[in-house]
Amino acid sequence: MKKWVFSAVLYLVVVVAGYAVYEAAFDVNKGAEHNASKNAAEQKIEEHNSHASTGTKQQHEEDNHEHGETTSKENEIQVTIKEGNKQLFLTLKDDSGNPVTDLEINHEKLLHLIVVDEHLQQYHHLHPEEIAPGQFKVTSELEEGTYKAFVDIKSTSLQYEVQPIPFIVGNPATSEHAHGSLQVDKELTKTVDENKVSLITTDLKANESVTLTFDVYEAVLEPYLGAIGHVVILDEQAEEYLHVHPLNKHDPIFETQFPHPGIYKIWAEFQQDGKVTVYPFVVEVK
Numbered sequence: 001m002k003k004w005v006f007s008a009v010l011y012l013v014v015v016v017a018g019y020a021v022y023e024a025a026f027d028v029n030k031g032a033e034h035n036a037s038k039n040a041a042e043q044k045i046e047e048h049n050s051h052a053s054t055g056t057k058q059q060h061e062e063d064n065h066e067h068g069e070t071t072s073k074e075n076e077i078q079v080t081i082k083e084g085n086k087q088l089f090l091t092l093k094d095d096s097g098n099p100v101t102d103l104e105i106n107h108e109k110l111l112h113l114i115v116v117d118e119h120l121q122q123y124h125h126l127h128p129e130e131i132a133p134g135q136f137k138v139t140s141e142l143e144e145g146t147y148k149a150f151v152d153i154k155s156t157s158l159q160y161e162v163q164p165i166p167f168i169v170g171n172p173a174t175s176e177h178a179h180g181s182l183q184v185d186k187e188l189t190k191t192v193d194e195n196k197v198s199l200i201t202t203d204l205k206a207n208e209s210v211t212l213t214f215d216v217y218e219a220v221l222e223p224y225l226g227a228i229g230h231v232v233i234l235d236e237q238a239e240e241y242l243h244v245h246p247l248n249k250h251d252p253i254f255e256t257q258f259p260h261p262g263i264y265k266i267w268a269e270f271q272q273d274g275k276v277t278v279y280p281f282v283v284e285v286k
Helices: 002-067
Strands: 077-084 087-094 112-117 123-126 129-132 135-139 145-152 165-169 189-192 195-201 209-215 230-235 241-244 253-257 262-272 275-285
Touching: 077 145, 077 165, 087 112, 087 145, 112 241, 123 230, 123 262, 123 275, 189 275, 195 262, 195 275, 209 262, 230 253, 241 253
Parallel strands: none
Antiparallel strands: 077 087, 087 135, 112 123, 112 145, 129 135, 145 165, 189 195, 195 209, 209 253, 230 241, 230 262, 262 275
16 A cells, blocks of 8 residues: 555656656747747847938938038139230149049030120130140230139039139239229110121019020021020129020020129120121119
8 A cells, every 4th residue: 555655656746847847848948939039029120220220311311412411512623824925824723733634515615715804895705725734725915904714614524613713914003993884785786897786685683584685687697606696794793604505596595594683794796707796785683
């Protein structure tokens, strides 16, 4: 009897111990699986957050680029002008001092040089020839005085905006007054070398599209520098420069915008019988 009881107790102990071992092993595996699942989930969350962060940063950068936090840049081409021996010498260099050699042909020329005197009475549209990499030269008939030049070029890789470049020819006496002496034309009709041209404009308002239509009185205009005509506009202080081309190949109709109110001088260039004639007009923009 005692032997049977002892065997039953021993069996119970073995069963309880086995169950305890099994439960412990199951909990460990379950915990490992839970931890592994937790780690995987956490990894996915971290990856999602990382992607979201990267996407937000990228989108933010794209938004900044789209909205243009940097609205303007300095010219990447530096232009100098010197006069000597009845010639004008131009040098074009990048910010590192290297000659600029990647100019595009723009209206049949690599470089258009507009020169005006301090009173905006003299006007010259010149086309210097390249004599060396980044160097240009043109014959000058400028009299002694103070001038401003506007170098109109297009580079394939460098940013450039036309800006006034002051220079002096000879040793002119100090002027008593500079700009501010332009008188607005009461009638926009000019006769030059027996050729008459009238200017008709839409409302002259700043920062709005303005159409400039020239009546050449049935004169036969010839293509000049790849267009039926050219129009250059400067404000009274010769700081704002506009070079306007016609809307089509046949009609002397131009469209532009004046950047601010004030007095502007307009030079219209047309070619007839192989000769280019310049017609000046002075207008006021409201």
